[in-house]
Amino acid sequence: MRAWLLEDFGLDNLVLGQAPTPTPKAGELLVRVGAVSLNFRDKAIVEGFYEPHLVPKPLIPVSDAAGTVVAVGEGVSRFAVGDRVNSHLYSRWIDGEPAADEPAYCFGSPLPGGLAEYMIIHEESAVRVPDNLTDEEAATLPIAALTAWYSLVDYGQIEPGQSVLVQGTGGVSIFAVQLATALGARVIATSSSDENLHAVKKLGAVAGINYRTTPKWEEEVLKLTDGKGVDLLLDVAGGDGINQSIAATKAAGRIAQIGFMTGQTAQLSLMPLIFRQTTLRGIAVAPRSSFDRMNEFLGHHRIRPVIDTVYAFEDAREAYEHLNRGAFGKIVIKVT
Template sequence: MKAWQKHHFGLENLKLVDIPIPKPGPKQLLIRVKSVSLNYRDKAIVDGVYWPDLMNKPFVPVSDAAGVVVEAGPEVVRFKEGDRVISHLFTRWTDGAPGENENPYAIGGPNNGGLAEYMLLDEDAAVAAPSSLTDDEASTLPIAGLTAWFSLVEYGKLVPGETVLVQGTGGVSIFGVQIASALGARVIATTSSDEKGERVRALGASEIINYVTRPDWEKAVLELTNGKGVQHILEVAGGESVNRSIEALAPQGHINIIGFLDNMTAKVNLLSLLFKQAQLQGILVGHRKALEAMCKAFDELVIKPVIDTVYSFNDAIQAYKHLNRGAFGKIVIRVAD
């Protein structure tokens, strides 16, 4: 089969190669990959900044895949040949608290992922794809969609009428807008351009704050909420942004720390944190049970993922370069029609 393989760090070391089609073990599925989507994790792995000691070996990258089961191991009970499935990043985290270290068991690094014509999935690492979504759309769910869902629903216990602040227009943030608005929440979104703001508004955001023209966006949030603040924040920037999020938060609100686009470290104003009684929650995707619940909800709520661009399998390098530039929504690589 054809597969993209990371041989060393650096995008120039991602090579299209011929390797044998793998054989499923007793509890594994052989998947004919249809589509994959890229996440910041994929870029960080290729760049050598995400657990480099663990990722320092050849493997097929990309964790988020959608495809069809073409062969099931003899002990598989959850799926059968012909089923449409999507992958789950952390292969052993099915419910409850994660293990002490899930990274060595993740797909798309250090274990083979979906940027190939076929991939192996442990039975426990597969989820039925939403019937209402195409393969391209379904491939966007496992990390970006689940991260937003886990933040707002699993940890945040979001209820209708609450207010959610979403930062930026990356994949997780856009899913946050769609999920929160579909569940009856009011959504405030920050963005760097008015044009992007209007696109986010069309997806369900009630108010838009341009943080270029309004750098004190936390004060704008308080103005829009009559000084009350918001109950939930998807914090993707890190660094100094965390303190601004605390200021924009309602008492006992939830700040979900998802990313570190600005900085991996933050000096937190503990006095503000204490007075707000803020709940800071680190988010690293979520368990399989939540992904299954989210997929059912996407069918019921008719949520359609936003895809910026779909690239062909042979143009995978261009897809990575697009990811480096940034996108509105998700970047998808179509492996097979």
């Protein structure tokens, strides 16, 4: 089969080549990949700053895929040939709390990912694709949508009328706006682009703050919430900005720490965290059971993913370059 292979760190070392087409073992599905989507994780893996000690070489990268089952191994009962399925990043995290070794069983590193014509997914890990979504749309769900869902529902327990702040207009953030709005929350978005803020308001956000022109954006959040702060804040930036996130969150509010786009380390001011009694939790996607519930919600509310650009399989490097420049919504690669 044709496959993109990461032979060493650096985008120049991601090459289109050949790999053996895998054969499904007991309990496994052979999936013809229709499309994949890129996440910041995929960029970080290629560039060598995401758990580099876990990255095998060569590696078929990219965790998030959607496709069609074309063969099944012995004993498979959850899916049949012809079914459309999603990959799920943490292939062994089915329900409940995560195990300590979940990162050892992630698609796209260290397990082979979806940037190839075929991939293996265990039937217990696979998730049924919503009927109303194309493969390109469904490929955006496994990390971006599910991270937003888990942050809002399983962790945030958002209720109608509550307030949510979403940072940026990347994949997770756009899904968070769509999902939080459907849940009845009041959404505030931040971005460095007035154009993107205008676009995100069309998706349901009630207010937008340009953090370039308003560096003390947390003060604007307090104004928008009558001095209280938001009930839940989704932090995708990381770095020392966590202190502003704490200031923008209500007393006894919650922060979902999702990303590290501005840094993997932070100098945290403890006193505001303590006095505001803020709950800060790291979010690394979610179990498959949450994915199943999310897909039902997406179907019921007719929510469609926002895709910036779809690239051809041969143009995978260009897709990574686009991700590096930034996107409004998701970058997708059509495989077959």
